[in-house]
Amino acid sequence: MKIPSTSLHHPLHSRRRLIRMPWGTQRFLAAFEGFEGGFAIGASVVVALSSAELERHVLLTTAILSIIVNGFNSASVKYSSEHYLDELDGRETKNTFRYYFVPAMIEFLAYFAISFVSVVPLFTITDTFVAVGLSVGVTLVLLFSAGYWRGFMLRISPFRDALETMLLGAGIIALGAISGLVLHSL
Helix, strand or coil: CCCCCCCCCCCCHHHCCCCCCCCCHHHHHHHHHHHHHHHHHHHHHHHHHHHCCCCHHHHHHHHHHHHHHHHHHHHHHHHHHHHHHHHHHCCCCCCHHHHHHHHHHHHHHHHHHHHHHHHHHHHHCCCHHHHHHHHHHHHHHHHHHHHHHHHHHCCCCHHHHHHHHHHHHHHHHHHHHHHHHHHHHC
16 A cells, blocks of 8 residues: 555655745745746847847747747646656546646746746837846846745755756856857858
8 A cells, every 4th residue: 555645654754844835835836937937038038039130029029929938838848747747656636727737827827927027128128238138137136036035935045046046047048148149140
């Protein structure tokens, strides 16, 4: 007989930390994944497209469409991976809407809303170079802040988590810049 991982009798129960998350652990982490991915991918798309020296309206339209597609992809992966892992573990619930769809929708909405933070400077500042620089700077500060908050909420080293989140985002943005330069050189 298998002991459920949530049982008091499970061997790892005494080692677990009980942390109360806003909205519940699954939804909190889904929102955070959306925030983290949205910040970095949004800025990466903006940097890549601006490196390709596209016209402003093409840049904005392509950035917005890319953000929507990336957000949907991220939410789809969240839904399917959580669902399939629970199927493999034999822990699939009968309420797939609540346990799989709602966290995926939260991730999509967070991703979608936060990604537009990266696009706002392009709407407000006419110089594309300055707008992209501001977008990247704001994104890195927000990633650092979000990582610090997550570390604080999870009761782990907030500074280490903040630095890790910011550096991962910087890597995504750098890859966006490289892909934009490659696109421009074609």
